Amino acid sequence: MNRKKADELSKVFSLDVVQSRYSDWGNFYGLVQFYPCALWDRSGYIVFANEHELKIPEISVSKRINIPKGISSLKNYKRVFSDTQIPEELPDVVEYREGAVQSIRVNKYERDKKARDACLSHYGYVCQICRVKLSDIYGDVANELIHVHHIKPISEIGESYKVNPVSDLIPICPNCHAVIHLKIPPYLPSELIAMLQGATPTE
Structure with missing residues (x-):
């Protein structure tokens, strides 16, 4: 469990919580003492407004919180790190916008698939980090399998902004x-x- 990572994630995604907990697989957590609280796994989170919301059959609370099937199995789980998108045809437009914030309980950011497709139209389906094209390894089944990474995190965008699919996005x-x-x-x-290339990463 990594409390610092949980706190950072909650801050990045602007969650209005008092306490955060993180577990890679989303099943074992330390006790929650303050509410609202966010429980994170490697793909997303769930927010509990009060102690009563933890009292459901899927959750066992003793010396620690045990969720055998993981928080992703719970009703109000929010997945935020899934980046699988279906490619669309690139339209004849030259300007793309994304990052429009909808303020409900948690900020939601609209990802423009047109910008993704414009990025892939420029770079192709080769990872710009390791230079691997997955279809060269797995065949046609992975022909268009690639993620598009936003170099400036979507969660840091405070308003709708003009996206340059070549300089702001990168296929990896x-x-x-x-x-x-x-x-x-x-x-x-x-x-x-x-x-x-063998260099030591910066922290």
């Missing part, structure tokens, strides 16, 4: 995408490239 493979988010804020693409 799932492995490199996982590594780039191992710290907050994420590593820069140049830092990951340096890691592959």
Whole structure:
């Protein structure tokens, strides 16, 4: 469990919580003492407004919180790190906008698939970090499998902004995408490239 990571994630995603807890697999957590509280796993989070909300059959509370199937199995779980998107045809437009904030309980950011497709139209489906094209390894089944990484994290955007699909976005493979988010804020693409070349990453 990593309290610092949980606190940083809650801050990055502007969660209005008093306490945060993190567990990679979303099943074992330390006791919650203050509410509202956010429980995080590697893909998302769930917020509990009060102690009563923890008293459900899926959760066992003793010396620590035990959620056998993980928080992702719970009703109000929010997935924020999934980046699987279906490619669309690139329209004949030259300006893209994304990051429009909808303030409900937690800020939601609109990701423009058109900007993603414009990025892929420029770079193709080769990871710009490790230079791997997954279809070269797995065949046609992975023909268009790639993640598009926002170099400036979506969560830091306070208003709708003009996106440059070439300079603001970068296609990277799932492995490199996982590594780039191992710290907050994420590593820069140049830092990951340096890691592959044997340099020591900056903290």
